[in-house]
Amino acid sequence: MKRSRRFTLGSLVAAAICSSPLSVWAAETGISIEATDNYSCGALSNNIANVDNFRNRMLSIGGYSAGVRYTDGLVWRTDFLDPEVLPEGDDTHNFDRPGDAIAYFSGHGTCDDQTSTVCYSTDGCPDVAGLDKRCLRHNEFLFFQEGRCVYSQPRNIVVDRTGTFCELVNYSTDAVRFGEDPTSGDWAGAGLNGGINLAVIDNSCGITPDLYWPELVNAFAGVSTIALIMPTRVGDDTADVANRGRAFADRYVANPNSAVAPSWAESINSVTGGSGCAFGGGNHGIVGCGAHIAISAEINQERADWANRIESWIQLRDEANDAFGPTAWMSWIFTCNYDCNNHPFIL
Amino acid sequence: MKQQMTKISLLLLFGALTSEGAPPSPSAAAGAKYEHKMENSNFRLGTGERVEVQGVSERFVGDSGSFMVDTVTGATLAVRNPSQSGRLPRPLTQDPTEHSGIVQDYLLKAGVPANEVSGTHVTTTMGGGGPRSSGVEPSKSTLLWYTTHLERSLQGIPVEGSFAYAALDSAGEVITEGVYWPAIPANVVSNAEALKQKLDSPTERDAFLANVVKARPDAKEATGEVKIVHTSAGHHGDFEARAVYSAVVRSPNRGKAQLVRFDDTGALVVLADERPSGNNTLKR
Numbered sequence: 137m138k139r140s141r142r143f144t145l146g147s148l149v150a151a152a153i154c155s156s157p158l159s160v161w162a163a164e165t166g167i168s169i170e171a172t173d174n175y176s177c178g179a180l181s182n183n184i185a186n187v188d189n190f191r192n193r194m195l196s197i198g199g200y201s202a203g204v205r206y207t208d209g210l211v212w213r214t215d216f217l218d219p220e221v222l223p224e225g226d227d228t229h230n231f232d233r234p235g236d237a238i239a240y241f242s243g244h245g246t247c248d249d250q251t252s253t254v255c256y257s258t259d260g261c262p263d264v265a266g267l268d269k270r271c272l273r274h275n276e277f278l279f280f281q282e283g284r285c286v287y288s289q290p291r292n293i294v295v296d297r298t299g300t301f302c303e304l305v306n307y308s309t310d311a312v313r314f315g316e317d318p319t320s321g322d323w324a325g326a327g328l329n330g331g332i333n334l335a336v337i338d339n340s341c342g343i344t345p346d347l348y349w350p351e352l353v354n355a356f357a358g359v360s361t362i363a364l365i366m367p368t369r370v371g372d373d374t375a376d377v378a379n380r381g382r383a384f385a386d387r388y389v390a391n392p393n394s395a396v397a398p399s400w401a402e403s404i405n406s407v408t409g410g411s412g413c414a415f416g417g418g419n420h421g422i423v424g425c426g427a428h429i430a431i432s433a434e435i436n437q438e439r440a441d442w443a444n445r446i447e448s449w450i451q452l453r454d455e456a457n458d459a460f461g462p463t464a465w466m467s468w469i470f471t472c473n474y475d476c477n478n479h480p481f482i483l
Numbered sequence: 484m485k486q487q488m489t490k491i492s493l494l495l496l497f498g499a500l501t502s503e504g505a506p507p508s509p510s511a512a513a514g515a516k517y518e519h520k521m522e523n524s525n526f527r528l529g530t531g532e533r534v535e536v537q538g539v540s541e542r543f544v545g546d547s548g549s550f551m552v553d554t555v556t557g558a559t560l561a562v563r564n565p566s567q568s569g570r571l572p573r574p575l576t577q578d579p580t581e582h583s584g585i586v587q588d589y590l591l592k593a594g595v596p597a598n599e600v601s602g603t604h605v606t607t608t609m610g611g612g613g614p615r616s617s618g619v620e621p622s623k624s625t626l627l628w629y630t631t632h633l634e635r636s637l638q639g640i641p642v643e644g645s646f647a648y649a650a651l652d653s654a655g656e657v658i659t660e661g662v663y664w665p666a667i668p669a670n671v672v673s674n675a676e677a678l679k680q681k682l683d684s685p686t687e688r689d690a691f692l693a694n695v696v697k698a699r700p701d702a703k704e705a706t707g708e709v710k711i712v713h714t715s716a717g718h719h720g721d722f723e724a725r726a727v728y729s730a731v732v733r734s735p736n737r738g739k740a741q742l743v744r745f746d747d748t749g750a751l752v753v754l755a756d757e758r759p760s761g762n763n764t765l766k767r
Contacts, residue, residue, distance in 0.1 A: 169761075178734030180741060184759040192760060193717055197537040204764040229767045244738035294738065302736075340739045349615060375731075376739040378757040379715040386717055387562055389540050391549035395565035398608075405606055405630050406560070406661055406716060408644050409742045411731050417604040419643075423731050423740040440612060446565045467612035468624070469571075475579050476607050477626040 164331055164455050166236035167191050168203030170211045172243040172295060177302035182378040183242035184208070186338065190240050190381025197389055199453070203236045204229075211243070211295045213303045218357070220327035222311035232314050232330035237453050239314075239332045240381060244294035245339030246304065249347075250370040253285040257483055261285035270346050271483040274370055276415070283483040284370035288350040293339055307337070308350065313357035320358025320458035333452050334396060336363045338381070340374045345481045348431055348466055356433040358458045360443040363400040363430045365422070368472060368481040372424025375410040380421050383407045388449045396452050397430035397444045401471040404428040410473070417474030425481075429470035435460040440467040514637045514667030514711075515596045517647075518557040519660075521550050523593040526561040526657040539719060558663035558716035571610060572652040574628045579605040586631035586649045595647045595664060601636035605629045608650070628658055637667060637711060640675045643729070644713040663716035667724050671711055675726035678747045679709045682728070694749025695728065702743055705730035712744060718756040727752050 169187035173180045184207045194200050206215065217225030218232070231239045255261045255271035263269065264287050271283035290308035297303070305312065313326035314335045322328055335355070342364035343351055352362060363384075365374045383406035387399035407421035415425060432443035443459065444467035451457050472481075521543050528545025535542045543550040548563035576582050583603040591597050611624035630650040635642040649660035681687045696703045707730030714723045727744040734740065744752040 175738075177736045178738050180734075180739055181753070182741075182757055183739075184761075185757050188759050188761040189717070189756065197540065205761050206766065207759070207763055210763055210766050226767075244734070247737040340737065349613075353615065373737070374739050376741045378754075379717075382715065382717045382756075386551075386560055389537075390542065390551035390560040391544075391562040391564065393549070393564045394562040398565070398571075399562070401608055402562075402630075402659055405632070405648050405659070406646060406663075408646065408715065417606065420606065423733075437612065437614070441569050444612070445569045445571055445610075446567065448565065463615060465612060465614050467610070469608065469610040469627070470624070471606050471608040471630070473606055475605055475629075477577065477609065477629075478579070 163453050164235055164237040164333060165199070165201045165453050166203030166233060167194055167200050167238045167240070168205070168231065168233060168236050170206045170215060170231060170241045172208055172211050174208040174299050175244055175294065175296045175302060176300050177294070177296065178244065180244065180376045182376045185378040186242045186381045187240050189378060190385050193382045193385035194388055199392060199450070200237065203233055206230065209297055209299060212297050213295050213305050216293060216305045216307065217311045218313040218326045219329065221313060221325065225311055228329040232332050234317060234329065234331040236332050238334045238336070240336040240338065241293055242338040242381065244302070245341050246292045246294065247341035247373060249286050249289040249291070249341060249344040251285045251287070252370070255283045255285045255483065256281070268347055268350050270344070272345060272368065272370055273479060273481050273483055276479065281483055286344050286370065288344060288347040291341065291343055291351050293337060307355050308352065309354060312355050314355050314362070315359030315458060316357040317455060317458065319455040320460060323461040324357030326357045330358060333360045333458065334363065335359055336384070336400070338365060338374070341367055342374070343429065348468060352431055353433060353463055353466070356459060356461065356463050360447055360452065360457060360459050361397050361430050361432045363428070365426060366429045366470065367422065367424065367426040368476060369414060369425040372413070372422065372426055374426065375421050375423045377407060377409040377421045380407045392449045394448060395445060396447055396449055397432060397469050400430040401428050401469045404471045404473060413474040415474050415479040420473040422473050425472070425474055427470040427472040427476065429468055431466055431468045433459065433463040433466045435462065435464055437465040437467070440465040443467070444469055512637070512672065513669040514599060514642065514672065516557070516666035517595050517662065517664040519559040519593060519662035524550060524561065524657070524660065525589060526550050526660060553717065555719045556663065556716055557665065558661070560661045561657065562659055571627050572658050574626050575651040575653055575655060577626065579629050582629040582651060583631040585651060587633060589649060590633055590647050595633055595662070599635050599637060600633045601641070602634040603631055604634065605631050628652060630659070635664065637672045638676050640672070640679060640709055640711055642667065642711045642713070644715055665713060665722060667711060667713065671724045671726050674747060675709055675711050678726050678728060681747065682709060691749055695745050698745065698749055698751050699732065699743055702730050702732050705732050705743070712754065714754050714756045720755050723755050725752055725754070
């Protein structure tokens with residue numbers, strides 16, 4: 137279904153492919169990992185083991201190859217920034233390398249999207265200029281429901297190159313662009329010097345419930361899917377566990393023909409550790425209530441749904457399946473660690 | 484009888500190999516191992532069934548999906564192929580209690596030890612999408628399926644790291660299932676009981692928590708609980724199970740929360756699969 141459409145769209149960029157010296161890039165098989173434990177703003181202990189466990193498990197069967205591995209002081213802010221958007225950026229040699237299929241970051245994030253402002257509906261949340269807002273379920277008793285206001289503050293990866301100073305990488309509105317290459321084209325204004333088809337951002341408060349568009353759309357430049365962790369209650373967050381990456385990779389080892397985005401969502405089922413959720417359940421690598429979410433963005437719904445529901449681990453390596461833009465449709469799939477169907481997170 | 488004795492000997496040997504030093508108390512029972520088998524599973528492979536072996540993974544494969552057995556740990560994981568129409572499964576029910584009842588019956592009948600199951604809970608898979616042209620709207624995510632988990636406890640102490648779960652679609656077919664239910668040596672269970680008793684005694688508790696804070700000053704405000712923890716389903720090194728006091732320690736600046744574990748002396752516990760295992764690349 138998608139392949140035929142891709143052929144048509146692919147012909148539009150054929151000239152670029154043929155004329156570009158970068159067209160020598162072939163199958164994208166690399167897996168690069170970056171992780172920080174040595175934070176001056178709150179040390180962690182399981183992120184490096186987490187990305188190692190992910191990649192080791194992925195490489196335990198054929199199909200993928202090792203990309204780069206950077207940890208602690210070798211994880212730099214510029215690793216995630218696109219040089220075409222910001223000259224100091226160097227994701228081309230780090231988190232978005234030509235020839236890589238997957239890049240996985242594990243470390244801190246920021247939770248400044250959350251507030252303690254009490255609300256009963258999204259309309260009741262005070263407006264903040266330039267930001268979207270939601271009222272996120274916080275307490276419930278019989279028919280009484282109370283929330284806390286959250287906003288589309290840019291989401292961040294936190295790095296600490298020197299071990300003395302934490303720096304933010306804003307992947308919502310800054311110069312972060314993933315996946316642009318000769319096949320996807322340069323519709324995102326990021327050149328053709330990227331490559332990844334899947335970005336995993338395993339941090340705290342990776343994305344705010346329901347605010348996927350303003351917080352993530354700028355990062356799509358050819359990448360099929362971005363996988364994140366989404367706390368769904370103010371004060372709750374990602375747990376620092378070493379088995380999340382491996383739980384995800386287990387899906388590939390179990391079935392290379394399985395779909396990648398649902399694999400991320402479902403992998404929460406095999407992640408252990410955490411604490412209970414106020415609405416039942418909990419744990420699964422979350423302290424409180426939260427979800428694994430995989431988001432795909434494309435030029436239309438058909439392609440976004442394909443990337444989010446069908447694209448397999450094998451198809452992920454094929455650069456013909458890169459995302460096209462300008463982005464017009466987002467599709468997502470998530471798995472909560474509790475019953476978020478009967479306890480919807482937005483009031 | 485002979486088989487049973489062999490099992491007991493193996494369990495005792497297994498216990499001796501772990502780092503838990505205390506002998507088992509007379510009351511402590513070991514946690515039983517359960518390995519899920521393809522023949523006990525309702526997961527449908529579809530046509531063209533075959534067996535593939537890659538490394539330590541044995542896969543039963545068909546055109547509908549794959550059932551993997553980790554031949555080192557005994558963990559299993561069944562995953563469907565995606566429908567080429569893009570149609571995702573529909574839920575068996577909107578009622579998680581109904582789903583959990585059916586899954587619990589299924590997994591217990593398959594062989595998960597009923598006396599170690601202390602409860603159930605669900606996770607919830609939902610999907611949605613929307614256009615940029617409409618701006619940011621409240622999501623229209625819909626329920627795709629529930630997954631029910633059996634919770635494991637030994638002597639009332641939760642076991643972290645074990646799992647048994649399954650998700651069923653609207654036809655009652657298995658969408659995905661996973662089981663890792665390793666044997667837990669009796670001395671680990673008895674150590675967990677002893678640690679729990681220590682925390683129930685005000686004087687012993689204060690002394691223990693003082694050691695905890697000495698090891699991790701940032702754990703001062705954290706509340707914890709006694710758990711049994713073990714290495715994860717995909718860990719191919721030596722199996723390790725420990726009785727620990729586990730606490731959630733929040734970062735002072737927010738950010739990922741740490742799960743910090745202590746043994747009965749208040750010393751930090753790090754399991755084998757929580758250690759880095761790679762080498763950095765030369766930075767350009």
